[in-house]
Amino acid sequence: MSALTQSTPAAAQSDAAPEKALRPPSYWPFVVPALVVVLAIIIFPWVFTIWMSLNEWKVGSATTFVGASNYLRLTSDPRFLEAVGHTMVYTLLSVVLPLILGTFAAVVFHQKFPGRGFLRGVFIMPMMATPVAIALVWTMMFHPQLGVLNYLLSLVGIPAQLWVFHPATVIPSLVLVETWQWTPLVMLIVLGGLAAIPSEPYESAQIDGASLWQVFRFITLPLIMPFLFIAGMIRMIDAVKSFDIIFAITQGGPGSASETINIYLYSVAFTYYDLGYGSAIAVVFFLLIILLAAVMLYARQRMLWTEITSGA
Amino acid sequence: MANLNISRRTLLTGTAAAGALSLTGLPARAEVNWKKYAGTKLEVILAKGPRGDNLQKNIKEFTELTGIQVESEQIPEQQQRQKVVIELTSGRPSFDVVHLSYHVQKRQFEKGGWLADMTPFLKDPTLTAPDLIESDFSVAGLQYARNDKGQMLSLPWSVDYFILYYNKELFQKKGVAVPKTLDEMVAAAEKLTDAKEGIYGFVGRGLRNANMTLWTNFFLNYGGEFLDAKGNILTDGPEAIAATKLYQTLLTKVAPPGVAGFNWMESMASFTQGRSAMWIDGVGWAPPLEDPAASRVVGKVGYTVVPAGPKGQYSATYGDGIGIAAASKNKEAAYLLCQWAVSKRQGARLLQAGGGVPFRNSILNDAEVQSGVKMPREWLQSVIDSGKISKLGLPVVIPVAEFRDIVGAALTSTLSGADPATELKKANDQYRPILERSEKA
Numbered sequence: 001m002s003a004l005t006q007s008t009p010a011a012a013q014s015d016a017a018p019e020k021a022l023r024p025p026s027y028w029p030f031v032v033p034a035l036v037v038v039l040a041i042i043i044f045p046w047v048f049t050i051w052m053s054l055n056e057w058k059v060g061s062a063t064t065f066v067g068a069s070n071y072l073r074l075t076s077d078p079r080f081l082e083a084v085g086h087t088m089v090y091t092l093l094s095v096v097l098p099l100i101l102g103t104f105a106a107v108v109f110h111q112k113f114p115g116r117g118f119l120r121g122v123f124i125m126p127m128m129a130t131p132v133a134i135a136l137v138w139t140m141m142f143h144p145q146l147g148v149l150n151y152l153l154s155l156v157g158i159p160a161q162l163w164v165f166h167p168a169t170v171i172p173s174l175v176l177v178e179t180w181q182w183t184p185l186v187m188l189i190v191l192g193g194l195a196a197i198p199s200e201p202y203e204s205a206q207i208d209g210a211s212l213w214q215v216f217r218f219i220t221l222p223l224i225m226p227f228l229f230i231a232g233m234i235r236m237i238d239a240v241k242s243f244d245i246i247f248a249i250t251q252g253g254p255g256s257a258s259e260t261i262n263i264y265l266y267s268v269a270f271t272y273y274d275l276g277y278g279s280a281i282a283v284v285f286f287l288l289i290i291l292l293a294a295v296m297l298y299a300r301q302r303m304l305w306t307e308i309t310s311g312a
Numbered sequence: 313m314a315n316l317n318i319s320r321r322t323l324l325t326g327t328a329a330a331g332a333l334s335l336t337g338l339p340a341r342a343e344v345n346w347k348k349y350a351g352t353k354l355e356v357i358l359a360k361g362p363r364g365d366n367l368q369k370n371i372k373e374f375t376e377l378t379g380i381q382v383e384s385e386q387i388p389e390q391q392q393r394q395k396v397v398i399e400l401t402s403g404r405p406s407f408d409v410v411h412l413s414y415h416v417q418k419r420q421f422e423k424g425g426w427l428a429d430m431t432p433f434l435k436d437p438t439l440t441a442p443d444l445i446e447s448d449f450s451v452a453g454l455q456y457a458r459n460d461k462g463q464m465l466s467l468p469w470s471v472d473y474f475i476l477y478y479n480k481e482l483f484q485k486k487g488v489a490v491p492k493t494l495d496e497m498v499a500a501a502e503k504l505t506d507a508k509e510g511i512y513g514f515v516g517r518g519l520r521n522a523n524m525t526l527w528t529n530f531f532l533n534y535g536g537e538f539l540d541a542k543g544n545i546l547t548d549g550p551e552a553i554a555a556t557k558l559y560q561t562l563l564t565k566v567a568p569p570g571v572a573g574f575n576w577m578e579s580m581a582s583f584t585q586g587r588s589a590m591w592i593d594g595v596g597w598a599p600p601l602e603d604p605a606a607s608r609v610v611g612k613v614g615y616t617v618v619p620a621g622p623k624g625q626y627s628a629t630y631g632d633g634i635g636i637a638a639a640s641k642n643k644e645a646a647y648l649l650c651q652w653a654v655s656k657r658q659g660a661r662l663l664q665a666g667g668g669v670p671f672r673n674s675i676l677n678d679a680e681v682q683s684g685v686k687m688p689r690e691w692l693q694s695v696i697d698s699g700k701i702s703k704l705g706l707p708v709v710i711p712v713a714e715f716r717d718i719v720g721a722a723l724t725s726t727l728s729g730a731d732p733a734t735e736l737k738k739a740n741d742q743y744r745p746i747l748e749r750s751e752k753a
Contacts, residue, residue, distance in 0.1 A: 060401055139578075143578060144568060146587070162573075165573030165574070166572065167572070167728060170573070254572040254724050255721045267717065271390075273397060
């Protein structure tokens with residue numbers, strides 16, 4: 001299908017070609033600066049990273065070409081494989097939870113009630129804080145002996161938890177921080193979507209006697225889907241590359257229970273100074289992100305398709 | 313391999329200098345000419361902390377003494393280490409003087425050839441004050457600063473011994489005596505633990521990497537050595553297993569829940585709130601423990617050396633030095649600054665504020681300096697006693713960070729019930745090729 005749509009402008013171009021050939025291409029001077037910038041800060045670093053990943057490249061010693069051996073090392077590196085798993089779980093949770101809570105918050109804040117503007121302002125405050133500062137505060141809140149979270153749990157009779165201090169609960173606890181900070185962003189995006197929905201479908205639903213859930217499920221949700229999609233995309237990019245919160249709270253610990261690819265990459269490149277191996281991780285990480293993006297784009301295409309068919 | 317060929321130029325300059333000296337009629341014993349490099353500008357890169365603060369705060373005195381201008385910056389430790397290594401590798405560092413962590417960087421710096429040799433400066437009476445002699449530095453300091461050839465590549469600045477902090481009030485309440493051996497410490501910790509009250513006998517670093525600095529205290533006291541004569545790593549032997557069992561017992565049976573994720577900050581929080589009775593960590597924490605604004609245990613803290621193990625009594629030692637970048641164009645001026653940084657006056661200030669312990673015995677043992685120490689007398693005593701039983705706390709290899717991460721992760725796993733011997737074996741298998749690769753490179 002995409003091939004079809006692409007062929008149309010190509011055909012139009014070939015019609016205009018003879019006329020174009022007569023004129024010297026006057027746009028080059030305008031393209032060059034952008035081209036230079038792209039080459040210097042995007043293409044060159046990437047080519048260089050790939051080159052480094054094919055070498056044994058340690059800070060302070062000579063480099064030797066080793067072919068694909070850094071990549072082979074990755075396949076049998078338990079820390080890397082675990083890190084991939086952690087990244088997946090962390091990303092999934094920190095996309096899904098803010099999406100659900102953010103949508104809920106948006107629906108609530110879309111209603112008219114006194115003090116709404118003020119409360120909306122309060123609600124988006126976490127988003128404005130610096131991640132590292134947040135992380136330090138949460139670290140002490142998580143403290144199993146002295147933290148306020150366990151105190152609050154004790155008030156309602158729930159036993160003390162270990163939060164980020166236990167391998168089994170560390171990722172969910174980190175996701176809690178991430179969710180707390182980024183739910184407001186999802187809410188803002190969805191609120192924008194809600195404001196754009198016309199009131200007619202709701203009126204007719206009311207006449208038909210639809211329940212609140214039915215209204216949400218069959219009118220609101222489909223209409224805000226494109227917005228949710230955008231929010232999900234932004235969240236996914238943020239979550240995959242998340243570094244500051246994890247690094248500042250756990251540094252990948254306890255053990256390596258919360259070590260994501262990014263954290264591991266950082267250790268390899270800047271603590272072990274193993275730039276070759278670090279570059280190999282970066283390349284694989286990049287491919288993984290491209291893969292995720294491709295899946296998302298595919299899902300979007302599918303969504304558009306169903307929208308069109310259901311519309312027809 | 314000494315170079316006996318004296319070139320004509322050396323001979324000529326030597327003769328000329330001798331001639332000039334005799335002309336000016338200087339006395340045989342030359343004095344330090346502090347002003348010789350006046351007008352020079354030096355760049356200094358420091359790790360953030362009391363050492364850096366102490367230097368920056370008093371740098372005016374140095375400029376008054378020498379006329380040398382100093383630009384310095386403090387960067388958080390981890391970032392400073394990265395920045396320094398990257399700049400030194402580039403061959404054109406932006407700094408003349410560098411603050412380094414011996415326990416992490418010694419071998420790396422030596423192999424890179426990044427530091428200028430200070431030995432000739434130390435022997436030159438026009439550059440070195442008479443009270444600065446190599447033998448004044450403690451053994452650990454010299455082990456750190458000298459390379460295999462015996463050259464001094466830096467000046468030992470501040471040493472970090474691990475000591476035992478204990479809560480006197482909790483000890484009294486339970487009628488427990490201060491432990492002299494590691495076994496006694498476990499017994500004491502069991503008595504002191506009262507989980508219902510939220511009070512635990514022992515707290516210390518459980519977080520991977522950070523935990524190694526605690527564990528090595530046990531390892532050394534069980535008779536452990538990091539490397540054999542051939543440079544093979546030995547951290548899966550019987551000493552390591554015994555040390556790990558002790559570590560596991562302490563951190564799972566008598567330590568606060570969640571200790572597997574504790575670094576010094578969380579440990580200190582537990583100790584300052586009176587929730588843990590004992591804590592083994594670096595000597596530098598006395599000021600926050602004795603600060604009424606941050607601590608509930610002011611005046612109740614006891615300080616003593618790390619208890620003895622079955623094979624001896626050692627305090628795991630770490631340290632900082634200050635050196636000159638080999639690429640610097642102002643080496644003599646930079647040397648004057650290094651010398652000033654480790655001088656008696658600066659060292660005394662550091663010790664008296666509790667911000668660090670100078671490597672120089674003449675400072676540590678000076679009665680006048682001692683009387684000015686603002687921390688409890690017991691703290692100072694624990695520092696002096698630790699100096700007598702000090703032993704390097706980490707292997708002197710290049711991949712120290714990997715060592716700490718890999719063995720540290722094994723230790724953390726034992727806290728969730730994994731078997732010490734198996735975990736250490738696994739860690740060693742993982743670490744050995746990394747070490748071999750770095751030594752070959």
